Amino acid sequence: MTFDIDVLITFSDKDNESTKKVEGGWAANFKRFLELMLYQVLGEKPKVVLKSEFDSITASSLDSVAVMVPILSKDFITSGQCLDTVEAFIQKVGDFTTPSRIFKVLKSPLSFQEQPSHLRDLMSYEMYQLDIESGQMKEYSDFFSPEAEKQYWMIMVDLAYDIHEALLFLKDGSAKAEVKSLLKRKTIYLAETSHDLSIQRNIIKRELQRYGYIVLPKHTLPQSANAVQAVVAKDLEDCSYSIHLIGNSYGEIPEGGENSVVDMQNELAAKESAAKRGRKEDFTRLIWISANMRNLSDRQKSFIETLKRDTEAQEGTEILQTPLEDFKNIMREELVEAHDRKGGSGVGGKTIYLLHDRVDQNEVKPYLEMIQKSGFEVIQPAFTGELLDVRRHHINNLRNLDGAIIFKGKVNDQWVQMKVLDLLKAPGFGRNKPIRAKALMSSDSNVLNNYKDQNLTLISAKGNDSMETLKTFLAEF
Secondary structure: OOOOEEEEEEOOHHHHOOOOOOOOOHHHHHHHHHHHHHHHHHOOOOOEEEEOOOOOOOHHHHHOEEEEEEEEOHHHHOOHHHHHHHHHHHHHHOOOEOOEOEOEEEOOOOOOOOOOHHHOOOOEEEOEEEOOOOOOEEEOOOOOOHHHHHOHHHHHHHHHHHHHHHHHHHHHOHHHHHHHHHOOOOEEEEOOOOHHHHHHHHHHHHHHHHOOOEEEOOOOOOOEHHHHHHHHHHHHHOOOEEEEEEOOOOOOOOEOOOOOHHHHHHHHHHHHHHHHHHOOOOOEEEEEEOOOOOOOOHHHHHHHHHHHHOHHHHOOEEEEOOOHHHHHHHHHHHHHOHHHOOOOOOOOOOEEEEEOOHHHHHHHHHHHHHHHHOOOEEEOOOOOOOHHHHHHHHHHHHHHOOEEEEEEOOOOHHHHHHHHHHHHHHHHHOOOOOOOEEEEEEOOHHHHHHOOOOOOEEEEOOOOOHHHHHHHHHHOO
């Protein structure tokens, strides 16, 4: 198909008034920036047209428009002319969602109910400023401020790429789309976040799409709790992975619900993970928790503590509290490179992963030597190198072990808990067989008592009997 206008931007006249802070008008600046972005991704200058509130446009002119970008604001939604233009375009194009023909930009915050009914379910490109410290939202006046670089321009890049994909589809037809689909990897559910992480979510989304993943959800989630559950559950059925970003805010609670959308998505993903594991299907969850946690509500603190503590919630799941760049590296490792890796064992089912901390190297040495003399290959954690390299080594060990021994010497109880959870999560790292035996060694009887119900062999590292107890454990192989 051919179009006379690639992008029609429609707006309220008040949203383009020139002020001391915004020279030339907000909408005019938006058009200029979007034009530049589209030129970079398309490789040619796009035809972008501004349509203000009282500009007339004929029905035949709408036929020649590829995509529309309404700039929503309080003034836009009270303008009959603006709403009529959107309605006329929808009537002309019919199905405006496959591919997307309308890209909804929010110049200022608007609730779901305030938005035009036809546009509510479309993804929002929120072009207003969020002050992380105060939680206040306001319109941008300085488009080149440090805050704008972090938020406004990131959203502008997303918008340009999404319009670019829609234009390619509309102009080249479905043939190219079909070829493109052959290159796609698995489908990933990238959970909706609270507003404080919308930028980070967009970064992750763009990263995944660059690697050819199909990213769900493709539409704004509904407002009622029952509808959210139905939509999210249906999307998760099509996915092999889910990614959840947890920030400072607990998030919005949908109508008729008790938990936030962020909380609900995580719970539904946990259920889907358990169901798929029961059917021996692949499903992995990655949960990222912001490393900079400030001004948390009691509800959010409780939610995060539950995520970290609850063994059931963590089965088949990886929880990481790292800088975003580290998480992105880990995500690439798990999602982009995982399909090339095979699980397996070291030497005929006799590989022991001896988990210990660097501070306990001397104390664990006699046990390590005894295990080796018993004919086992011993693999150990890495203690030097970059975070990603150390973690990759740990995950490879979890994939390849036949049995595991956690040794607690000078380390704290939390370290032990994390290692026990890692063993529980090992199937999510690509293991293709069960762990044959697991043990916890410690000279602290209180620590051992804490894990009586964890399907672990408990070995006291206190006194002369420790070696004999360890030999008995190894004999079980």
